[in-house]
Amino acid sequence: MTVKVGVIGLGAIGERVLNKFVQHPLTEVAAVCDVSENRLEAIKQKHNVTTYTNYKEMLKDDSINLVYLAVPPKFHHRIALDIISAKKNFLCEKPLANSISEASEMAQAAEEANIVNAINFPMVYSxxxxxxxxxxxxxxxxxxxxxxxxxxxxxxxxxxxxxxxxxxxxxxxxxxxxxxxxxxxxxxxxxxxxxxxxxxxxxxxxxxxxxxxxxxxxxxxxxxxxxxxxxxxxxxxxxxxxxxxxxxxxxxxxxxxxxxxxxxxxxxxxxxxxxDKYDLVEELVKAMNGEEALLVSFRKGYEVQRVLESLLGNA
The missing domain is CATH 3.30.360.10 (Dihydrodipicolinate Reductase; domain 2)
Structure with a gap:
């Protein structure tokens, strides 16, 4: 089964990971979303994908079963809860959120929804x-x-x-x-x-x-x-x-x-x-197929957030 991916956020890192999905034989980038019309047009010309400026419209696409979120940190929480409510498997950029309370809520919601959840920490795969x-x-x-x-x-x-x-x-x-x-x-x-x-x-x-x-x-x-x-x-x-x-x-x-x-x-x-000793996309596909996979879960991301906020003096 080909995993159909929706990407929200097309900055430098977002496009880098998007390319990993494009290159993997078992994943297909079906749609992308960004607030920049120029970025959307550039990606559409390059990969011939459906484009959205409203991520909620993209989440209505039932064929998309994995979403990659690559927007700035303060927007993670609000968008993440909508992704989780839509029962989409979910890869998020780091840090998980912009506060401990947001990270905790995201981790709990993902676990209760029983979706595959992971954070993009590329060093763990190197x-x-x-x-x-x-x-x-x-x-x-x-x-x-x-x-x-x-x-x-x-x-x-x-x-x-x-x-x-x-x-x-x-x-x-x-x-x-x-x-x-x-x-x-x-x-x-x-x-x-x-x-x-x-x-x-x-x-x-x-x-x-x-x-x-x-x-x-x-x-x-x-x-x-x-x-x-x-x-x-x-x-x-x-x-x-x-x-x-x-x-x-x-x-x-x-x-x-x-x-x-x-x-x-x-x-x-x-x-x-x-x-890469391990392939992030491959690990996501394995997890979605019910196999054991090397992923940094939202729960682990919450533990990272807990230390991060303490470093910033916010805990």
Whole structure:
């Protein structure tokens, strides 16, 4: 059976995932929705799909059995509840929502509707992250002593991210945009985080997102986890996820470079070209067929949101 997909939101990420659905042999993009007539026309010319400016009209199409939502975060909750009410299986962009209460309601509604629900966290499907995780789980670095995530940006927003919300305090900033990926990866490896203490530096303009932050939290066993971020600095963008053990360390740098160290030896970079070890679309199809699948559920997304809001000082 071919899965017919409806896409709501045609920004850069939305189109990237749309292309994954187009390329997969068991999925077909049947319709797209966006507020921009220009974006709709461009996608229609490229893929010959039905277009909508009102997502509620698209949800009336009974042939669509999976919806991908890729609009800015503050619109997730309202649209999501309509998607769930329409009993459509559902892939949502991260973060799940724009508050803990919204995320909780979305997770509960999806579970009660008994639909396949997932969030687009692409790192979980990559060979780099899976190899990183294996080194920790297999005990290669010994007992974990600390986890550190660093996020440094020359400018924020980046040059390719110019839109009307990514720099806003209401729903933008790199804590919201980049942070959820790393919260999710930490919790995927180690379980839920607790006891979050966060100190955020904001500019004087109350509409603008953070300039920097430092946060400490703990794994369930009390091990310290540090998050540290800074933007608008004289340095090339650098993002690091590093785990320190009593035998060695393992680190992912800039999303795709895997390295590790042992004892007092210099770190070794592993010759691993980042690619998908698992296919998100394939996993969605498997779940819709009742098979076991690797998906980050809305419930897991709620746990990410809980930490995210604490980092922002909203919890």
């Amino acid at each position: 060979n780099v992250f899976q190899s990183f995780k294996e080194k920790i789980v297999n005990g290669e670095i010994g007992t974990v002593k600390r986890v550190e995530v660093q996020m440094y940006f020359t400018t924020w927003p980046r040059a390719w991210q110019k839109n009307d919300w990514i720099a806003s305090r209401e729903q933008g900033g790199y804590i919201r945009e980049v942070g959820p990926h790393y919260i999710q990866m930490v919790q995927d490896v180690f379980g839920n985080l607790k006891n979050v203490q966060s100190f955020v530096d904001y500019p004087e303009d109350p509409t603008l997102c953070e300039n920097g932050f430092v946060a400490r939290m703990e794994l369930e066993n009390g091990t310290t986890v540090m998050f540290n971020g800074l933007s608008n600095i004289g340095q090339k963008e650098h993002i690091s996820f590093k785990v320190y053990g009593d035998k060695g360390t393992v680190e992912i740098t800039n999303w795709s470079v895997l390295s590790s160290s042992e004892g007092d030896q210099a770190p070794v970079t592993h010759p691993l070209q980042r690619e």
